[in-house]
Amino acid sequence: MTPEEFRALLDTYGADLTRWPHARRQAAQKLLQDSEPARTQFAEAQELDILLSAAEPALTEARRKSLTDAILDNLPDDPLPRQARELPRAPARPASTDRAVGIGVLVRPLAGLWVACLACGILLGVGLYVGQQRLTATAESDWTGTLTVFGVN
Amino acid sequence: MDEIAVKVGPGSTSEDMTDEALMLRVQDGDKEAFRLLVARHIDRIIGTARRIVGAAEAEDIAQDVFLKVWTARAQWTPGQARFRTWLYRVAVNRCIDHTRRARSTSIDEVPEIADDAPGPLAQCVQREEATRLRAAMHHLSEQQRTAITLYYHESLTAGEVAEIMGLRLNAVESLLKRGRQKLRSVLK
Numbered sequence: 001m002t003p004e005e006f007r008a009l010l011d012t013y014g015a016d017l018t019r020w021p022h023a024r025r026q027a028a029q030k031l032l033q034d035s036e037p038a039r040t041q042f043a044e045a046q047e048l049d050i051l052l053s054a055a056e057p058a059l060t061e062a063r064r065k066s067l068t069d070a071i072l073d074n075l076p077d078d079p080l081p082r083q084a085r086e087l088p089r090a091p092a093r094p095a096s097t098d099r100a101v102g103i104g105v106l107v108r109p110l111a112g113l114w115v116a117c118l119a120c121g122i123l124l125g126v127g128l129y130v131g132q133q134r135l136t137a138t139a140e141s142d143w144t145g146t147l148t149v150f151g152v153n
Numbered sequence: 154m155d156e157i158a159v160k161v162g163p164g165s166t167s168e169d170m171t172d173e174a175l176m177l178r179v180q181d182g183d184k185e186a187f188r189l190l191v192a193r194h195i196d197r198i199i200g201t202a203r204r205i206v207g208a209a210e211a212e213d214i215a216q217d218v219f220l221k222v223w224t225a226r227a228q229w230t231p232g233q234a235r236f237r238t239w240l241y242r243v244a245v246n247r248c249i250d251h252t253r254r255a256r257s258t259s260i261d262e263v264p265e266i267a268d269d270a271p272g273p274l275a276q277c278v279q280r281e282e283a284t285r286l287r288a289a290m291h292h293l294s295e296q297q298r299t300a301i302t303l304y305y306h307e308s309l310t311a312g313e314v315a316e317i318m319g320l321r322l323n324a325v326e327s328l329l330k331r332g333r334q335k336l337r338s339v340l341k
Contacts, residue, residue, distance in 0.1 A: 008330065051282060052301065054282060054286075067212060070216060071220060072184060
């Protein structure tokens with residue numbers, strides 16, 4: 001292991017060799033045996049490790065309790081605890097009803113259109129009927145006139 | 154992923170239960186189980202927040218983190234992630250949100266307030282070192298600070314840090330390396 005590689009691994013993983021990649025530990029230990037500069041770097045790295053891993057000042061018992069109480073007091077009510085999620089669901093509708101609902105879904109929003117179509121159909125039918133009656137009456141009248149002209153009747 | 158032990162024996166008390174077993178109770182709405190989880194982890198979450206965002210905001214952030222854990226408790230899936238890893242992910246996300254909102258504040262303006270725990274001389278020295286380190290940590294990028302804190306302060310592996318930060322392992326290794334190089338030069 002070169003001194004540069006040792007320095008890089010020390011910066012990446014710190015001075016605890018058990019946290020280094022397994023394959024590089026033995027080479028690092030060999031370098032530490034052979035190199036005074038490597039040992040100096042390692043000692044400095046151990047000091048920094050101690051500083052970095054030092055515990056933050058602990059909360060006092062009273063402060064911990066006060067913070068915990070404040071958190072518990074501010075918990076929102078949860079509308080969906082796990083037990084509620086696991087409650088049996090309402091039985092599903094029978095398939096035939098589902099099909100009826102499916103058709104209903106199609107028909108319901110168009111109900112107005114269906115009524116309008118029906119009304120138009122009725123009006124059209126009545127109109128055609130009345131119109132036909134008048135045409136028939138006119139035709140009969142014309143036909144009678146024509147026959148009269150040709151001396152029939 | 155290793156199988157996660159969930160200790161819920163008939164003879165086990167709540168204090169003996171693993172985080173994962175408590176979390177299963179929390180998912181059922183058990184507030185006393187949640188109280189135990191909070192008491193168990195609040196010191197470390199505050200410590201992490203102190204190092205990532207600063208001492209002044211750390212307690213507020215820790216409170217937000219645990220409220221988020223409660224409201225999002227259904228999202229934790231036993232067997233997929235250890236509770237601790239999931240908790241740190243929530244905490245890191247909250248710290249990042251906070252830092253992004255407060256980005257306009259200069260590093261030099263970040264206040265360092267004294268901790269409230271009175272104690273003997275050893276605690277004073279510990280507090281001074283912690284304050285010195287926190288000041289140095291603010292010279293790092295947010296990602297470097299987060300990676301260094303989780304790796305050294307929380308003793309997580311680089312792989313766990315990658316999982317929490319949502320990064321590749323080699324990206325985390327690079328953050329650890331550059332962050333430590335920067336700290337070495339700042340603390341000289």
